[in-house]
Amino acid sequence: MGISIDLTKVRGIDMHVHCEVDDHGHTALPQSFLDASAAYFKAGVRTPSVAQIGERYRQLNLAAVIFTVDAEHKLGHRRITNEDVVASAAEFPDVFIPFASIDPHRRDEGVAELRELVGSGRVHGLKLHPSLQEFAPNDGTAFGLYEVLAEHRLPAIFHTGQTGIGAGMPGGGGIKLRYSDPMLLDDVCADFPDLTVIMAHPSVPWQDQAISIATHKPNAYIDLSGWSPKYFPPQLVRAINGLLRKKVLFATDNPVIDPERWMADFDQLELKDGVRELVMKENAARVLGLEA
Ligand SMILES: [Zn+2]
Numbered sequence: 001m002g003i004s005i006d007l008t009k010v011r012g013i014d015m016h017v018h019c020e021v022d023d024h025g026h027t028a029l030p031q032s033f034l035d036a037s038a039a040y041f042k043a044g045v046r047t048p049s050v051a052q053i054g055e056r057y058r059q060l061n062l063a064a065v066i067f068t069v070d071a072e073h074k075l076g077h078r079r080i081t082n083e084d085v086v087a088s089a090a091e092f093p094d095v096f097i098p099f100a101s102i103d104p105h106r107r108d109e110g111v112a113e114l115r116e117l118v119g120s121g122r123v124h125g126l127k128l129h130p131s132l133q134e135f136a137p138n139d140g141t142a143f144g145l146y147e148v149l150a151e152h153r154l155p156a157i158f159h160t161g162q163t164g165i166g167a168g169m170p171g172g173g174g175i176k177l178r179y180s181d182p183m184l185l186d187d188v189c190a191d192f193p194d195l196t197v198i199m200a201h202p203s204v205p206w207q208d209q210a211i212s213i214a215t216h217k218p219n220a221y222i223d224l225s226g227w228s229p230k231y232f233p234p235q236l237v238r239a240i241n242g243l244l245r246k247k248v249l250f251a252t253d254n255p256v257i258d259p260e261r262w263m264a265d266f267d268q269l270e271l272k273d274g275v276r277e278l279v280m281k282e283n284a285a286r287v288l289g290l291e292a
Pocket residue numbers: 016018159200253
């Protein structure tokens with residue numbers, strides 16, 4: 001199955017949307033983590049169904065990359081399956097581009113699942129969350145997953161920087177921020193030159209590192225999710241307008257950030273001619289291997 005998004009019709013591709021609940025009502029995160037993160041993000045509906053997200057994106061004329069986060073090893077909480085995400089997303093083929101999520105601690109069994117999902121064309125990339133999944137991206141735990149993606153020329157989205165998950169909980173819910181230091185991804189970019197690495201979010205407190213990596217490594221990109229463009233640091237806005245205009249991607253982190261709000265705030269940024277189109281759609285089309 002290829003991607004059936006009509007690029008001439010959609011006005012943007014949101015590279016970062018979470019499936020937080022499956023169609024059986026099972027959530028990606030334990031309830032305590034969901035409650036804490038809802039307070040942190042002041043999100044309205046924290047766990048909309050995939051169908052609700054699909055309807056909304058269809059109305060807004062947007063496509064979206066959608067995935068869950070499999071963090072069973074760290075959280076001890078049963079994951080939403082990739083099968084469920086793929087099945088729910090399939091109801092909106094004009095909207096959704098499903099990515100897999102595999103806990104790297106599943107090792108060979110996880111690699112086999114990814115190989116199967118990718119080989120059958122049901123997913124078009126992988127989402128990883130080093131802090132929530134508790135692994136260092138350069139320590140080997142996930143190398144088998146990278147190899148499958150590199151072989152198929154599919155991208156990996158890595159959470160980078162601070163996370164709202166665990167925020168305010170005792171010990172931050174036991175979640176360690178250092179795993180989400182983008183410098184660890186510089187190693188991955190160097191050692192897996194055929195792997196497209198998408199560093200998600202303005203990587204607070206490592207924004208300059210992310211900009212350096214995306215400048216130096218042709219296979220490194222930045223997705224702009226998780227923050228309203230209103231709060232983008234000035235060096236990021238400068239990079240979007242200049243050196244990195246072909247390396248940055250429209251992305252929200254829905255359901256914690258609403259796409260309409262993100263786009264309204266993005267409209268307020270002073271950007272050079274053509275940059276908006278690159279960020280909203282053209283760069284994503286290239287990363288996803290879609291015909292422009
Ligand atoms: Zn995410």
